[in-house]
Every structure is written in structure tokens, then in C-alpha cells.
Amino acid sequence: MENSEEHKIVSFKTYLIILVSLICFTLLSVFVTKIDLGNISIIVALSIAAIKSLLVFSVFMHLYYDKKMYSIMVAGVILLMTLVLIITFLDYGF
Amino acid sequence: MSNSNLPNYLEYKGKYKGIFAWIFSTDHKKIGLLYLYSIMSFFIVGAILGLLMKLELIAPGKTIMEAKSYNAVFTMHGITMIFLIVVPGIPAIFGNFFLPILIGAKDVFYPKLNLLSWWLYIIGAAIALSSQFMNGASPDTGWTFYAPYSFRTQSNVLPALIGAFVLGFSSILTGLNFIVTMHRMRAPGMGWFKMPLFPWTLYGTAWIQLLATPVIGITLLMVVAERVLNIGFFDPALGGDPVLYQHLFWIYSHPAVYIMILPAMGVISEVIPTFAKKEIFGYNAIVISTLLIAFVGYFVWGHHMFTAGMSETSLFAFSFLTFLVAIPSAIKIFNWLATLYKGSIVLKTPMYWAVSFLFVFMIGGLSGLVLGAMAINVHLHDTAFVVSHFHFIVFGGVGFAFFAGIHYWFPKIYGKMYDAWWADTGWIVFFFGFLLLYTPMFYLGIAGMPRRYYDYVPEFHFANILSSFGAFIMIAGLVIIIINLFRSAKNGEKAEVSPWGGQTLEWTISSPPILENFEEIPEIK
Structure with missing residues (x-):
């Protein structure tokens, strides 16, 4: 069962774009700590982390x-x- | 159908000889037997510790040991029985041996990882048991390692914690291996809903092993960190929360009950149709209820903590969810009973065990609902009632299903038949002893006898005598069963390919199976 194997080779360019995006999101999460967002600051931080995880799951871990x-x-x-x-x-x- | 001419897995000459042919074998059947022998050895140790506790409780006051020794004995009894026996238990033994055969595969997906799991199991067991032989006192926290006592006691808790942590990896790897095996290696034509029920229960179990075990791993490490580095996760003096420990502990340890019981249900789902000479009633309902138990079982952990000081919302939520999880278990019971209804029932040893499983499992399950009701729980929490309840479920459920399984599959595993008269005698003695051992504890709990005490008031004496007497009868039954199986594995009559007329794939191959099970991978129609 389920033996058909076709691994998608993801291009170097895609990986690079994701890497740059992850770095940008990391910088963004550092940057938002400078702004006083009150109670929603934790929501913003977690949302950025969630987007980063989604990128890693879908592209680096090939779920997409x-x-x-x-x-x-x-x-x-x-x-x-x-x-x-x-x-x-x-x-x-x- | 006749036995194959190829050498069977026991005769097969591989790269290594003697004991090395076993401990370095990647054959799933040999690994299953390695687990069988290791788990049975630990079981004998755990049973002796249990017997010592019952000896202590045969009379009020000190009988054979001091209170401190009693604490150490019940701790080691719990750690051994839970982490070394019932958690790996049926998946590690019968899952390893029969999962690939039942789905028409030659081995599990990762045979080397499978061997690593056994090695991790042995290393974890050695570390956990080393706590008995080091300087200082044996661990005395109970198998639950509750904070704050677990990081304050001077006893050897560290090796026990680290041992349990390593054992967790063995469990995770086995679960991972089984999931991948079932996704990738089912024989051609074996769709998910054509898979036998034992693999289905292993599938549900494997997901719990994979997802819940890391939680206990981290939690145990947090206790280690608390002991060594005084971090303050659970220490109120440092701003920590001991109730948080209980949450984290039971987030794993309640689903762990389903790691134990789901495969047991799988074994029963194989045995009953074979001996009722009928197809299982409600296959789909059993599959769905298996997955539901695995899922809902994650959310009921708080019923272990009704008296710990949780919020009222939590109390209601956990009590409600506990009653909810009883439904899929009851569905299974009804399906087994409906399978028996109008079947041509053949009463042989595995069937005796399976039917008595239904009996003890229902007592265990229903007493669980008694405990799930909040108001009653306040009265019964930490009494002998709880001890009786979980022994009916865990020992009655897993133990009886294990003995049903070993008597069912013994002819396939060893290619020999066992002496049926001695096997039946062992069952009846064990069953009677079991009931006599644990039933009085329901009464004792309701009457107010707390668990984990080496002493009690004189009013509880008679019920304790009955219970201790039951323990000796049960151990006598166990001795009969073990000796009979050992003798039969050596000198029993040769087994046919299908001595019980079973319909699943293991009954189409040689007894014992050849190295890679099938000469040709079967096609399922």
C-alpha cells in the first residue's frame, strides 16, 4: 500500500525565500517587543511564531x-x- | 494448509550464535519473544513485591516490614508493574510478534529501530531498578512521583525517574514503528477497513505512545531539574505549583491506561470470534470506538485530581468527559456479547480467559464510573477502592487479555500445543484468587481504609485476611500457568497450522512461522 514514491525536489530559490522570510519574521518579533501593545503583545508574538512554524512545516518539512x-x-x-x-x-x- | 519446508524463525541460523542470535536479532518475532521473557521476568519480581505487601497487610500493625519498607515496596511494585510490564506489555510482545503477520508483511517498517526499542527498554529497566542497589533508601514516592515529596525525599528517586524517562523512548519508538508499518506495509488488497481488529487497536495505541509519552518524559526531567537545580516548577516556596505536576503527570498517565487496555481489547476481539465461530459483530463500531477511546482518553486526566484543589469548571469538565469515555468502551462490550450471541461457542483455554476478561473488565469499568462521580470520589479518593478498581482494569483487563493471547497464539509462536487440562486449572485457580484478592478491597475502600498504609484498624482485619489469602491462591494459579507453558514449549505436541480455526492471516502460515513469515506476500480479496 501507498508505495508510490515521488519526492518533489524543492528549488534552492524557494528555500532561500523561506529562510529570508523566517529571518524577517524573527526580526519582526524582536521589533514588536519595543512597542507597547498591552495585552495583545503576546497574541502578536504567538501569531508571528505560528506563521514561522507554518512555513517550516509546509516547505522545509514538505507537507505542502x-x-x-x-x-x-x-x-x-x-x-x-x-x-x-x-x-x-x-x-x-x- | 501445511507447515512450510523452510526453516522456522526459531531454527533459522543467522549471523550470530547463542544468546547473541536473540539480542541482536532484528526479526520482529524474536524481538517479541525478547519482550515476552523480559516482561515475564519483571512480572515475577512485581508479583513477589505485591505478595509481600499482602503479607504485611494480613494483620494490623507491623507484620513483616516497617512502614518505610512498605512505602519502598509499593513504589517498586508500581514502577515495575506500570513502566516495565503493562505499558510495553501487549504491544511489545504480541504487537511485535503478530502485527506484521496480521497485515501480511515480512517485518515491521524499521526492524533496527525495533531492536533499539528493546535495548532502550532493558537499559531503562536497569537504571530504574538500580535505585534498589545504590547507597541510600529505595524510592518511596509511589509510582506517581508526586511533587513536592518527589524532590524533597532523600531516597533514590533520581535513577527511578531517569529509568522511566529512558523507558519512554522505547515506547515512543515502538509506537512510531507500528504507525509507519500499518501505513506502508499492509498486504495488497488490505484496505484500512479490512485490517484485523488487533492491528487497529495497536494503531490507536501507537498514536498515544507517540504523542502522550513525551509529556511524561519532560515532566520527569522537570522533577529531576527541580531536585538537582531547585528551579521552582513545582515548589510553592519558589513560586511553583505542585498541582501543575499532577496535571502534567496525568496528561500522560491517563492516556497510558489506554496504551495498556486498547491492545488488550484487540486481543479479545481476535479470540472471541474464533471461539464463537462467528464474524465479529459490528467491526466498524469497534474500530471507531477504538479511535474514540484513544482520542477522548486524552481529556479525562483530571479525574485523578478531584481532591487536589482544581477549579470547579475543571471538576465538572473532567467528570463529564470521564462519563463520556465510558461509551466507546461499552460499545465494545456490547459488540463482544453480540458476537457470542447465537455463536457456536467452543470453550477452550483462550476463551475462558476472554470471557473472564469481560467479567473483570466490566467490574473495573463500572467502578471507574463510580470514581468518576465527583461527590463519591471525595469519599473514595486514595482508598483501597481505587486500588481495587485499577487492578480490575489494569491487571484484570491487561493481564487476562495477555493470558488469553498467550494461550491463543502459543501454538503459533512455538509450534507446540500446551496441556489444556493444566491450562484450564491454572485459569480457574487464578480467576478465583484474583476475585478473592481484589473484591474485599472494594468493601475496605468504602469502609474507609486508605491506600498505601501498612497498618489499619482492627475492623478491617477479616477483609484483609480474605484479600491476602486470595493473593496466595492467585500466585498458585500463576505458577501453574507458567510451568505448564514452559513445559509445553519444550515438550508439547506439535501444533497444526490452525488449531483453533482462526480466520486471520497468522493461521495461514507455518507454526512456528518461517523467518519472514510468508513465502509469498498474500493478496487480500
Whole structure:
């Protein structure tokens, strides 16, 4: 089952663009710490981190080019982790 | 169907000889047997520790040991039984041996990684058990290593923590291997919904092993860091939160109960149709309930902490979710019963174990719901009732399914039949002893006897005598079973390819199987 192997060779240019984007997002996350955003500063920081993770997952880890099944698996794991965190925080926030 | 002319895996001469032919073998069947022998050896140690506890409790006051020794004994009993036996248990033994065969594959996807898992298991076990032989006292925290005591006690907790951490890697690698094997190596024609139920339960289990085990790994390391570096994760004096430890511990350790019980359910789902001479009732419902148990099982950990001081919202949420997870388990019970209904039931040793599994598992499950109800839990928390409940589930569930499995697959593993009379005698003695050992503990718990105490008030004496007496009967049954299987593996009659008339792939190949299981990969129609 599922033995057909066709590995997509991602171009050097794409990797370079992603690398530069990651560096830019890192600089951005440092930069936003200088601005007083109040309570939403943590949301901004986490959003930048989430975008960076998405780039790494989809391009460096090939999820974008692979079967949808693998993306679903990874999404399932993230969903599980989110639910576990939410349920844990029921004890602390409410 | 007849046995193959090729040498079987036990006779096969590989690169190494003697014991090295075993401990360096990447054959999934030999690795399964390595786990069987290691786990059974640890089980004997764990059972002796349990027997010592029951001896201590046979009368009030000090009987054979001091309170401190009792604390150390129940800690080692717990660590051994949980981390070394029931968590690896059925997946490591029968999963390794039968998963590739059941899906029509020659081995697991990563055979070397599989061998590494066994080595990590042995190394982890050695580190954990070394805590007994080092200077200083044996660990006395219980297998749960609850903070803040676990980083304050002067006993040898560090090796036990590090041992459990290493054992986690073994579990993760086995889970990873099984997931990839099932995705990539099913025989042509074997769609997901044609896969036998035992592999399905291993699939659910493997995801839990993969995703939940890292949480306990990190948590145990946090306790190590707390002990060594005084960081303050869990120490209230340093701004830490001991309840956070309990959350993190049970985020793994409750799903771990499903790591133990799901494969046990898989074994039962193989045994019952074979001996009822009927197809399993509600295959799809069993598959879906397996995945639901694996998923919902992640979110019920808080029911171990009802008295720990959680918020009210958490209490309600965890109690509700606990009742929810009982539904897929009940679906399975109904499906097994419906399979038996109007079947041509053949009562042989594996079936005795499977039917008694239903009995003890239901008692364990229903007493779990009693504990899941918050108001009752406050009364029963940390009493002998809880001990009885989880022994009915973990020992009754996993243990009975393990014995069902070993008596079911023994002819395939060794190519020999066992003495059925002794096997049946072993079962009835064990079953009776088991009930006598654990049933009085329900009463003791309700009457108010706390767990983990070496002493009790005289009112509890009679029930404790019954329970201790039951322990000796159960151990007698265990001795009969082990001796019978050992003797039969050596001198039993030759087994046919399919002695029980099973319908899955393992019953189409030689007993014992050849090195790579199949002369030709089967095509499933």
C-alpha cells in the first residue's frame, strides 16, 4: 500500500525565500517587543511564531507537497495539543 | 494448509550464535519473544513485591516490614508493574510478534529501530531498578512521583525517574514503528477497513505512545531539574505549583491506561470470534470506538485530581468527559456479547480467559464510573477502592487479555500445543484468587481504609485476611500457568497450522512461522 514514491525536489530559490522570510519574521518579533501593545503583545508574538512554524512545516518539512493525509495528521496533533492546553487552563483561568 | 519446508524463525541460523542470535536479532518475532521473557521476568519480581505487601497487610500493625519498607515496596511494585510490564506489555510482545503477520508483511517498517526499542527498554529497566542497589533508601514516592515529596525525599528517586524517562523512548519508538508499518506495509488488497481488529487497536495505541509519552518524559526531567537545580516548577516556596505536576503527570498517565487496555481489547476481539465461530459483530463500531477511546482518553486526566484543589469548571469538565469515555468502551462490550450471541461457542483455554476478561473488565469499568462521580470520589479518593478498581482494569483487563493471547497464539509462536487440562486449572485457580484478592478491597475502600498504609484498624482485619489469602491462591494459579507453558514449549505436541480455526492471516502460515513469515506476500480479496 501507498508505495508510490515521488519526492518533489524543492528549488534552492524557494528555500532561500523561506529562510529570508523566517529571518524577517524573527526580526519582526524582536521589533514588536519595543512597542507597547498591552495585552495583545503576546497574541502578536504567538501569531508571528505560528506563521514561522507554518512555513517550516509546509516547505522545509514538505507537507505542502506531500499527500494531504500527512497534513491532516499534523493538524490533528496540533488540535490535540491545543485542546489539552485549553482543558489544563480551565483549572487556572476559570 | 501445511507447515512450510523452510526453516522456522526459531531454527533459522543467522549471523550470530547463542544468546547473541536473540539480542541482536532484528526479526520482529524474536524481538517479541525478547519482550515476552523480559516482561515475564519483571512480572515475577512485581508479583513477589505485591505478595509481600499482602503479607504485611494480613494483620494490623507491623507484620513483616516497617512502614518505610512498605512505602519502598509499593513504589517498586508500581514502577515495575506500570513502566516495565503493562505499558510495553501487549504491544511489545504480541504487537511485535503478530502485527506484521496480521497485515501480511515480512517485518515491521524499521526492524533496527525495533531492536533499539528493546535495548532502550532493558537499559531503562536497569537504571530504574538500580535505585534498589545504590547507597541510600529505595524510592518511596509511589509510582506517581508526586511533587513536592518527589524532590524533597532523600531516597533514590533520581535513577527511578531517569529509568522511566529512558523507558519512554522505547515506547515512543515502538509506537512510531507500528504507525509507519500499518501505513506502508499492509498486504495488497488490505484496505484500512479490512485490517484485523488487533492491528487497529495497536494503531490507536501507537498514536498515544507517540504523542502522550513525551509529556511524561519532560515532566520527569522537570522533577529531576527541580531536585538537582531547585528551579521552582513545582515548589510553592519558589513560586511553583505542585498541582501543575499532577496535571502534567496525568496528561500522560491517563492516556497510558489506554496504551495498556486498547491492545488488550484487540486481543479479545481476535479470540472471541474464533471461539464463537462467528464474524465479529459490528467491526466498524469497534474500530471507531477504538479511535474514540484513544482520542477522548486524552481529556479525562483530571479525574485523578478531584481532591487536589482544581477549579470547579475543571471538576465538572473532567467528570463529564470521564462519563463520556465510558461509551466507546461499552460499545465494545456490547459488540463482544453480540458476537457470542447465537455463536457456536467452543470453550477452550483462550476463551475462558476472554470471557473472564469481560467479567473483570466490566467490574473495573463500572467502578471507574463510580470514581468518576465527583461527590463519591471525595469519599473514595486514595482508598483501597481505587486500588481495587485499577487492578480490575489494569491487571484484570491487561493481564487476562495477555493470558488469553498467550494461550491463543502459543501454538503459533512455538509450534507446540500446551496441556489444556493444566491450562484450564491454572485459569480457574487464578480467576478465583484474583476475585478473592481484589473484591474485599472494594468493601475496605468504602469502609474507609486508605491506600498505601501498612497498618489499619482492627475492623478491617477479616477483609484483609480474605484479600491476602486470595493473593496466595492467585500466585498458585500463576505458577501453574507458567510451568505448564514452559513445559509445553519444550515438550508439547506439535501444533497444526490452525488449531483453533482462526480466520486471520497468522493461521495461514507455518507454526512456528518461517523467518519472514510468508513465502509469498498474500493478496487480500
